[in-house]
Amino acid sequence: MSKIHVFNAGPCLLPQEVYDHAIEAIKDFKGTGVSVLSISHRTKEWEATMDECRALWRELLNIPEEYETVFLGGGASMQFLYVAMNFLEKKAGYLETGVWAKKALKEAKGLGDAVALASSADRNYCYIPKGYEIPSDLDYFHITTNNTIYGTEIRHDIDSPVPLIADMSSDILTRPIDVSKYALIYGGAQKNAGPAGVAFAIVRKDALGKVSRYIPTMLDYRTHIDKGSMFNTPPVFSVYIMNETLKWVKSMGGVSALQKIDEKKAATLYAEIDRNPMFVGTAEPEDRSIMNVAFVMAPGYEDREADFLAFAKERGMIGIKGHRSVGGFRASLYNASTQEDVDALVECMKDFEKENA
Numbered sequence: 515m516s517k518i519h520v521f522n523a524g525p526c527l528l529p530q531e532v533y534d535h536a537i538e539a540i541k542d543f544k545g546t547g548v549s550v551l552s553i554s555h556r557t558k559e560w561e562a563t564m565d566e567c568r569a570l571w572r573e574l575l576n577i578p579e580e581y582e583t584v585f586l587g588g589g590a591s592m593q594f595l596y597v598a599m600n601f602l603e604k605k606a607g608y609l610e611t612g613v614w615a616k617k618a619l620k621e622a623k624g625l626g627d628a629v630a631l632a633s634s635a636d637r638n639y640c641y642i643p644k645g646y647e648i649p650s651d652l653d654y655f656h657i658t659t660n661n662t663i664y665g666t667e668i669r670h671d672i673d674s675p676v677p678l679i680a681d682m683s684s685d686i687l688t689r690p691i692d693v694s695k696y697a698l699i700y701g702g703a704q705k706n707a708g709p710a711g712v713a714f715a716i717v718r719k720d721a722l723g724k725v726s727r728y729i730p731t732m733l734d735y736r737t738h739i740d741k742g743s744m745f746n747t748p749p750v751f752s753v754y755i756m757n758e759t760l761k762w763v764k765s766m767g768g769v770s771a772l773q774k775i776d777e778k779k780a781a782t783l784y785a786e787i788d789r790n791p792m793f794v795g796t797a798e799p800e801d802r803s804i805m806n807v808a809f810v811m812a813p814g815y816e817d818r819e820a821d822f823l824a825f826a827k828e829r830g831m832i833g834i835k836g837h838r839s840v841g842g843f844r845a846s847l848y849n850a851s852t853q854e855d856v857d858a859l860v861e862c863m864k865d866f867e868k869e870n871a
C-alpha cells in the first residue's frame with residue numbers, strides 16, 4: 515500500500531509527535547503513574563497543563579490583556595447559542611456565508627431579533643458577500659471567517675462599527691489576527707487547533723454583562739472565566755492534546771511561520787486545479803480558502819468523479835470527497851498536513867489527467 519495522505523475536514527490530522535505524546539500520557543501522565551484519562555482535574559499536574567495551554571494560546575495568538583480565554587465542551591455548535599445568550603439584547607446581524615453561519619444565525623433567532631445582513635446562498639455560498647452595510651445599532655455582527663464546507667475565507671480582520679464576533683473554527687492559528695478588533699472569537703478545536711471535544715472562546719471582558727436576560731450558569735462565559743475553565747470537569751484529554759498541538763505550533767515558529775507553509779500548500783493545489791483541464795475550483799478565486807480547497811470535475815468530465823476518487827484512494831489520498839452540499843472534492847490543508855501531502859495529491863491529479871484527458 516502507498517503512503518497515506520490525510521485531507522480530512524475534521525477532526526483534523528495532528529502532528530505525529532502529538533499522537534506519540536498522547537500515547538505516553540495515556541499510560542502515565544507526567545510521571546504520576548496515573549493515566550491522563552483518569553487523572554483528577556484538581557491535581558497540580560493537571561492544573562499546570564491547563565495553565566500551560568492557556569498561556570500558549572495567549573502567546574501564539576497575541577491575545578491582549580483585556581481578553582479572557584476559555585476551553586469548553588459542546589463544540590462550536592454550542593458556541594452558537596453562547597453567542598446569542600451572552601450578547602443578544604435587541605438585534606444582531608450575521609453574514610450568511612454557509613451552513614455553519616446559517617446554523618449560528620438560527621440559534622440567535624431563537625432568542626431574539628437576528629438577521630442576515632448579506633448572504634451568498636444565491637450561488638451556493640461560493641463567494642463572500644461584499645458591499646453590505648453594518649447598521650450601528652446592532653448588539654453585534656457575526657462572521658464565519660472560514661467556510662469549511664464551501665472553501666471560502668475572510669482572510670483579514672474586517673472593520674465593524676459594532677462588536678465583532680467570529681467563528682474561527684477552521685482557520686484559527688493560520689495567520690496572525692488582530693484580536694483587538696473582535697469582541698469574541700470562538701470555534702471548535704478539531705479543525706486546526708487540536709482534537710474533537712474542546713471548543714475555545716476568546717472574549718473581551720468588558721463586552722460581557724450587557725444583556726438583561728437570565729443566562730443559564732453553564733452558558734454564561736463569566737462562569738467559566740471565573741473558574742479558569744474548571745467550573746465543572748473540563749474535557750481533560752482533549753485539552754491535553756490541544757496543549758500538545760500548541761507546543762508543536764510554537765516549535766514550528768508560531769502562527770506566522772505556519773502561515774507561510776499553509777499559503778504555499780494552498781497555492782500549489784489551486785495552481786494545479788487551474789492548470790488541469792479535468793478539474794475546476796468551486797469558490798470565487800478572490801475568496802478562496804487557504805484551509806479547505808473545494809473543486810469538482812470540469813465540464814465534460816462530470817461522469818469521472820467516482821473514477822478519480824477511486825484513483826486517488828488507490829494512491830493513499832484520504833478524505834478528499836467533497837461535502838454533500840458541494841459535491842466533487844475537498845482537500846483540507848490544516849496545519850499538520852505537509853507540502854509533501856499536497857505534492858502527492860497534485861501528482862495524482864496529473865497522472866489522472868495523463869490517463870484520461
Ligand SMILES: *Cc1c(COP(=O)(O)O)cnc(C)c1O
Binds near residue numbers: 658681
Ligand atoms: C465544524 C464547524 C463548526 C461546527 O463545529 P462542532 O464543533 O462540530 O459543533 C462550526 N463552524 C465551523 C466554521 C466549522 O467548520
